[in-house]
Amino acid sequence: MPLRAAHLRPLFFVGRNPPSQSLSCRSFFRTPIATAKPKKVLKPSVVKPRVVIANLKAARPVKLSQQRNSLPVHATPLPVDPTADSGDQTNFFSSFQADLRTPESWPKMLFFIVALELGVTLYAARKTNLNTDYWVDRLTHGEATEGLNNHVIVVARAVEFGQTLERWGQVLVRMTQALGTTMQRVMLDSYISAAEKIIQAPDALRVCWGICAVNGVVFLAWRIPSLSTFMITNFVHHPLSGKAHTLLTSVFSHHGGFHLIFNSMALLSFGSAAGTFLYVRQAQLPSSPLESTSAYHFLAFFISAGVFASFGSHAIQVRRYDAFVRTLPKFAARPRINGSLGASGAIYACVTLCALAFPDTRIAPLFIPFSVPIQPGVGALMLLDVVGVLRGWRMFDHIAHLSGALFGVLYYFFGPPSWNGYRRLTATDSGKEI
Numbered sequence: 001m002p003l004r005a006a007h008l009r010p011l012f013f014v015g016r017n018p019p020s021q022s023l024s025c026r027s028f029f030r031t032p033i034a035t036a037k038p039k040k041v042l043k044p045s046v047v048k049p050r051v052v053i054a055n056l057k058a059a060r061p062v063k064l065s066q067q068r069n070s071l072p073v074h075a076t077p078l079p080v081d082p083t084a085d086s087g088d089q090t091n092f093f094s095s096f097q098a099d100l101r102t103p104e105s106w107p108k109m110l111f112f113i114v115a116l117e118l119g120v121t122l123y124a125a126r127k128t129n130l131n132t133d134y135w136v137d138r139l140t141h142g143e144a145t146e147g148l149n150n151h152v153i154v155v156a157r158a159v160e161f162g163q164t165l166e167r168w169g170q171v172l173v174r175m176t177q178a179l180g181t182t183m184q185r186v187m188l189d190s191y192i193s194a195a196e197k198i199i200q201a202p203d204a205l206r207v208c209w210g211i212c213a214v215n216g217v218v219f220l221a222w223r224i225p226s227l228s229t230f231m232i233t234n235f236v237h238h239p240l241s242g243k244a245h246t247l248l249t250s251v252f253s254h255h256g257g258f259h260l261i262f263n264s265m266a267l268l269s270f271g272s273a274a275g276t277f278l279y280v281r282q283a284q285l286p287s288s289p290l291e292s293t294s295a296y297h298f299l300a301f302f303i304s305a306g307v308f309a310s311f312g313s314h315a316i317q318v319r320r321y322d323a324f325v326r327t328l329p330k331f332a333a334r335p336r337i338n339g340s341l342g343a344s345g346a347i348y349a350c351v352t353l354c355a356l357a358f359p360d361t362r363i364a365p366l367f368i369p370f371s372v373p374i375q376p377g378v379g380a381l382m383l384l385d386v387v388g389v390l391r392g393w394r395m396f397d398h399i400a401h402l403s404g405a406l407f408g409v410l411y412y413f414f415g416p417p418s419w420n421g422y423r424r425l426t427a428t429d430s431g432k433e434i
Contacts, residue, residue, distance in 0.1 A: 099240045099334070100240060100241050100242040101240060101241075101242045101318075102242060105242045108244055109244045109247075109311070109314070111244075112244035112245070112247065113244075113247070113307060113308075113311050116248065116303075116307055117304050117307065117308075120299075120300045120303050120304060121300045121304065121419075121422050122422060122425070122426060123296075123300075124296035124297060124299060124300035124422075125296070125300075125419070125422035125423045125425070125426045126426040126428075127296045128291060128292070128293065128296045128297065128423065129289075129423060129426055129427055129428050130428060131292050131293055131296075132153070132289070132290050132291055132292040132293075133428050134292075135153045135156060135157065135292045136148065136153070136290060136292075138156075139152070139153065139156055148290065149283075149290070150279075150283050150290060150291055150292070153290065153291075153292040154292065154293075157292060157293070158199055161198075161199060162195075162199050165195040165198070165199065169188070169191055169192070169195065172187065172188065172191055173188065176188070202272055202275060202276055202279075202294075203275065203279070203293045203294045203295040203298070204271060204272050204274065204275020204276060204278070204279070204294055204295065204298040205268070205271070205272040205275070206295065207271075207275065207295050207298050207299050207302070208267050208268050208271040208272060208275075209268075211252070211267060211271075211302065211343070212264045212267065212268065214252050215252050215253075215254055215260060215263070215264065215343065216260070218235060218252050218253050218254065219254050219255075219257070219260050221235075222235075222253075222254075222255050231253070232339075234246060234249055235249045235250060235252075235253035235341060236250055236253065236339040236340070236341050237249075237250040237310055237313075237314065237339060237340055237341065238337070238339040239313075239314045239317045239318045239321070239337050240318070240321070240337055246310075247307050247310040247311055247314065248303070248306070248307055248310075250310060250340065250341040250342070251303070251306035251307065251309075251310060251341075251342070251343050251345070251346060252343065253341040253342070254341065254342055254343070255341065259342060263342060263343050263344055263347060266344075266347050266351075267343065267346075267347055267350070270347060270350040270351050270354050271298070271302070271347070271350050273350070273354045273357075273358065274298070274301070274349075274350040274353045274354055274357075274408075275294055275295075275297075275298035276294075277353060277354065277357040277358070278294055278297050278298055278301065278415070278416065278419075279291070279294035279297070281357075281416045282294075282297070282416050282419060282420065285416055285417060285420060287420075288420055289420065289423050289424070289427070291423075297419055301349070301411060301415065302346050302349075302350075303346075304407070305345065305346040305348075305349035305350075305404055305407045305408065305411070306343060306345055306346035306404070308345070308349075308403060308404070308407045309345020309346060309348065309349070309400045309401070309403040309404035309407065310340075310345060310400060310403075311403070312345075312399060312400065312402070312403025312404075312406070313340060313345070313397050313399040313400035313403060316399050317337055317399065318337075321335070321337055338394060340397040340400060342397070344396075344397075344400070344401060344404070345397075345400040345401060345403060345404035345407075346404055347404070348400075348401050348402075348404035348405045348408065349404045349405065349407045349408035349411065350408065351378055351381075351405070351408065352378060352404075352405045352406075352408030352409050352412070353408040353409075353411060353412050354374065355374045355375050355378040356408075356409065356412045357412065358374065359373075359374065359375055360373075361373075361374045362374065363377050378405075382401075382402065382405055385398040385401045385402050385405075386398075386402070389402070
């Protein structure tokens with residue numbers, strides 16, 4: 001069965017009006033708001049501090065459980081079943097109970113944060129400029145750009161992408177000729193349906209698909225026993241470890257299946273709406289440069305929000321830990337600080353950004369048969385995190401949630417103008433294909 005261009009319908013939305021700030025976003029928020037919540041903290045069992053007399057400690061017999069909880073820093077942790085209860089997770093984190101910070105830890109941490117935030121944003125701005133210049137040159141052939149706007153460029157990109165998918169469809173037709181008419185029709189119909197969804201998807205939604213794929217790969221890495229030590233060391237942020245790179249890697253790390261699913265659902269919902277706002281708001285600012293894609297802008301926003309949330313949790317936990325340790329007797333055992341991981345800090349930034357950008361939107365909370373306005377719903381979620389911080393709840397990283405929410409609020413007011421400044425800073429004279 002020959003595949004024709006009409007089958008793929010690559011120009012599905014050509015001629016439609018571009019998205020506007022008054023866009024109804026209810027379809028973006030059918031994902032329950034509660035799914036944006038979990039930034040799971042892998043929690044060892046709590047060991048209350050107690051005073052130990054040095055000259056009696058050596059003479060007293062050591063129990064097996066105490067041996068497990070006092071493994072040296074560089075010892076290999078015991079293997080743990082991912083489905084095991086929290087009691088077994090003490091061994092899972094036993095190698096991170098020592099305070100490995102040095103006087104250089106804070107300067108190193110701050111340098112990492114500033115360098116990463118600036119580097120990611122400048123890189124994203126540069127890539128956006130290159131892509132935009134390429135399409136402007138292609139559409140105008142070096143002539144004046146009067147009448148050219150973001151919508152025209154986006155439509156042109158969609159047309160070319162649709163033609164690319166159509167060529168791939170022709171290859172699929174040739175590869176499936178030997179399978180019979182029925183099987184070939186089923187495969188082509190599936191391909192056409194997927195191609196239409198990809199073409200119609202906003203750039204930010206495609207970025208969310210990529211982030212979910214990366215999260216899935218990291219999740220599978222957690223399931224490999226031989227990588228357990230590497231994953232604990234590099235994909236969980238422990239405030240006392242003295243490491244800075246885990247502020248970033250922990251954002252893409254999910255140890256539990258439900259944690260991954262809930263965060264992915266929330267990201268696909270709120271992330272797509274947040275990316276739409278960033279694209280529309282940038283175009284509305286005076287003297288804004290043309291922008292062919294919002295993918296790089298949203299990716300920079302997501303990474304910056306995740307690292308900001310991780311650092312906020314890190315700074316407050318370390319400060320509270322140091323203040324508590326100063327009150328302990330000289331020989332008292334020090335308390336533990338749980339490691340944390342997950343993308344919910346960055347997702348919270350998307351949630352608060354959407355709440356401010358689309359105040360008339362209604363959301364459907366988990367297990368509630370009716371929808372609620374987004375701003376009261378998000379406010380209730382923030383209040384729950386505040387209570388969690390005050391009450392000392394340890395199941396979720398409430399400080400990271402609130403830090404991410406703060407980043408979203410700040411970015412709503414200052415992000416788009418700053419993005420245009422980065423665009424001008426990295427502006428190019430001529431476009432080149434990326």
